[in-house]
Amino acid sequence: MSLNSTLAVKTASAVTKWWEMAGLGYLVEDEPVNWLEAEKPKEAPIAPPKTQTHARPNISDIPKTAPAAPVDPASWPQSVEQLLADIENGAPLPGNQFGGNRAKPVGAANCELMIISDLPDFDEIEAGFLGAGESGKLLANVTAAIGQGINRCFLTALASTRPASGDLPEEEIPQLTAFMMHQIGLVKPKTLLILGSAACSALLGAELMSARGSLLFVKHNGQKVSAVTTFHPRTLMARPVLKAQAWRDLQMLLINKDLM
Template identity: 30%
Template structure:
C-alpha cells in the first residue's frame, strides 16, 4: 500500500512538472485574462474625488475689467504699497498706449507719465497729431514695486491680463513703451526689437502695434530720439481720428 501511494505521488509530481514546462504555472480558466492590465487602485478613505480647478471667468466689458483691476485681491500689485493708477480713456480709442509700470513721480502724482517723462510723452503725442484726451493710456502694472523690480511670473500674469484689456478696449492702434513692455507683449526670441507696425494678438483678435523707447530712457539717452521718431512715423497717418 505504501509503495502504491509513493507511485501516485511521483505520478502527480511528473504531471505538474509537465504543465510547468508548458508554461502553465497557475490556475487557468476558459475566459482570456489581460495579465498586463494595471491593478485597480483603491480610493483613499475620506479623500474627496479629484475635480478640475475652477477658473474664474474673465471680465466681459471694459467697465467690469476696470472694476476687477481695482478690487481683485489676487492681483500682484496688492503686495506693494501705494494706491493703484488705473487706465484712463474709453473704448475704440484712436491709439492705446501701454507702458510698463508707474515711475515714482507717477505714484506721487496719481497718474501715468507725469513730471519730465510726461512732458516728453505729450510732445511725442503732439508729433503724431494727438493728445491725451483721445488716447487710452494704461500700464502693465498699476502700481510700483519696491525698487521697480518685478518677478517673471508676475510679468507673465499682467501680460495675459493686458491681452484681455486690449480686447475690451478695442483701440485702432497700439503703442508700446519700454523694453519691459515690449518683451512681455511682443516677444522676439532674442531677435532685434520689432520695428514698424506689428500684429499684436489679444483675446479678441489682432491690432497693429508699434514699439519704441520709454520717455524715461529718452531723457537720459537723447540719441535714441531719432529711432523713436522713426517708430512714431508709422502712426502719423494711421492714428489720426
C-alpha cells in the same frame, strides 16, 4: 483756412515742439538743449482725477510682497469703467498688489491708440494715475507729434503698482501679459504703442531693439491688432540722444494713417 490746412498746421507745430523737447540743438550747438525746461504744453497731459499728495518713497520703504496667487480670469472686470474702479479700489488683479499706492490707467473704450508701458514711475504713483510727471509731459508731446492728443488715447501699464525692485518679477509676467490682453479686449483700440523693453518682450515676445522700426501685430481672440514699439519716456529723458531714433519709430504710425 480749410480744415485740412488747420490740421496740417497743428501737426507741424506738434512735430516742431517734439524736436524742441527732444533737444535737437545738440546736433548743432556746443551745449545740449535742456528740453525739460521747455515751455509747458498748452494742453495739459491729462486732467488729474482727484490728486493725492504723497511723499516720494525710498525703494526700501515700498513693501515687498510674495508673488500673487493666480487670479481667475472670470473675475476680471468686463468693462473699462469697472477696470478703472477695480484698480483704484485695490482689487486683487494682476499687477495691482505689488505694494504701495496705485497708478490707474487713463482713457476710455474704443480709443484709436492704446499706449502700454511696464509699470508706473514715482510721479505717477504719487498722482494716482498714469501720464503724470515729466514722463507724462514727454508722452503728451509724443502723441501730439503723431496727431493724437493724449486725452484721445488709452494709457495703461502691465502693472498698476511698483515692485520694490523697480522691475516686474519674471514669475508674474505670464499673468500680467494675460491681463493686458484682457484690457486690449476691453478697450478695442486700432493700434498699440508699446513703450520699453519689458512691455515689448511681454506682448510681442521680442527684444525692443529688434522689434523697433517695424509694424508688428499682437494676436487677441483670433484677431491681430497692429503695434509699434519704441523707448519708454524715462529712457528718452535719461538719454536724449535716442529721441531721433524714437521719432523714426513714431513715423510708422504717421506713414500708416489708416491705423489711426
